[in-house]
Amino acid sequence: MSKYLLNKFLYTVDRDPQLVERYRADPQGTVAWWEAEQANVILNCPTAERSTWLTFTDGERAALASHDYVTLFELGAHNFLTLTLFIALFERDYAEPLGFQREYAQRLSHWSVPYPDIST
C-alpha cells in the first residue's frame, strides 16, 4: 500500500491547472503517464536525482484511473487532497451550489468513525 504516492498524485495534479484538465479528460492515460514519468520525482530535487521505488498497487491505480473518490477514501488517501482536487474536477458539472460536495458526502454515507487511517 502506498498512501504517500496516492497523496503525491493528488497533490501534484491539484496544483497544476493543465494537469487538472488532463486528468479530468483522460484519467487512465494521465495516471499511466504520471506513474511512469512523475511518481519518482522528488519535488525539491533535480529530476535526475529521482527515487527508484515508488509504484501504485493495482487497486490504487484503478481507483485513480476511474476517478473513484470513494475508494480513495477507503484506501486512506488524505481527505483534504482528494476533496480539493475532485471539487476542481467535477463541481462545474453541478447546477446547485455545493451539489457535488453534497453528493460526495452522500456516497461516503456508509462510513462512520473511525474512518480509514490517513497516516503516512
Added chain:
Amino acid sequence: MATVAAVIASTHHPFYYRASTSAGADRPPFADEWVAKIEAFRQTLTRARPDVLVMVGSDHFHQLWLDNMPQFLVGKAPFYDGNFYNEEREFGLPRMFLQGHEELSSHLLREGIDAGFDLAFSNELRIDHSITCPLITLRPGADLPIVPIYTNIFAPPMPQPGRFVELGRTIRRLVESWPSDQRVAIIGTGHLSLELGGPRQFGPHGPDPEFDRKAVSWIASGDLDSALAEVSLDSLWAPGNATHGFMDFMLMMGAAGANVKADYTDSLDLFHTMEAYFTWYPEEVDAP
C-alpha cells in the same frame, strides 16, 4: 520590551471573501450578518493599535509536503506572497503581498529553539488561506508586517495538543521579552468541528454542534484544564475528520493564558462549520 497588544483567535473560513464581496443573486442570504460580525471583530484588532502581527496558521499542503514536513515552522523573510492557484480556483481568493518582520522572526526562532522548540524556518514562504483569511477579515488593508508561524494540524503524526498549548505560552512569553517598543498582536486561526472529504461534510451545521458548544466555552473562559482533559489526537477525529485544526485554538489559549476570559467572544452558526471569534487584551485598551 514589546507589548502584546492583543491575542486573537478565530476560525478561518475561505468562503468569507467571496460571500462578502458578492452582490445581487450571487450574494448568499447569510452574507450581511456575517459581514456585520466580521466588521465588529475587526474593530477589536484596530482598537489594539498593533504595529506587527504574529500570524499562526497551518499550510494546507501548498508549500509544505510529506517529503519534508515540519511540525512547527516560523517564516523569516522580508516579504511573503499570499494565496495559491487552487485557492483562487476554489474560493476566489485574491493574490496578496505582505511585508515580513525579520527581526521579530529571528527573535522567535532563536529564543524559541533555546526554549525547547526545535522550530523549522523558511526564508521563502508563500502563505495560504489559514493566514490570508484572518488578514482579509481583521486587517484587509494588509498594511502591517507579519511573522507567519505554521503548525502541522494536517498530516499525522502531529504534535500532541499540550504541545500546541505550550508553544502558545512560549510565543507569548517571547514576544513580551522582545527588546522593542513595538505593539504586537498575536493572531491564530483554526477550526471548531470540521469535516472535509468525508460523509459529514457540507451539512447544514458543523459536524458536531455539541463539540462546538464546548469548545467555544473552553476558549471564551480560558479553560485549558477542560480542553486538555477532553482533547487528544485520537479524540479529535470524532467531531469531524479535519477537527485537528482545533489545536491551533488551543495554541492561542496558551498565548492568552490559563483561565483568562476573552474580552470579546462571538460566533456564527453557518452551514458546514461554526465560525468563532475571540479577542483578549492583555492591557487596557481605549474604548471604541
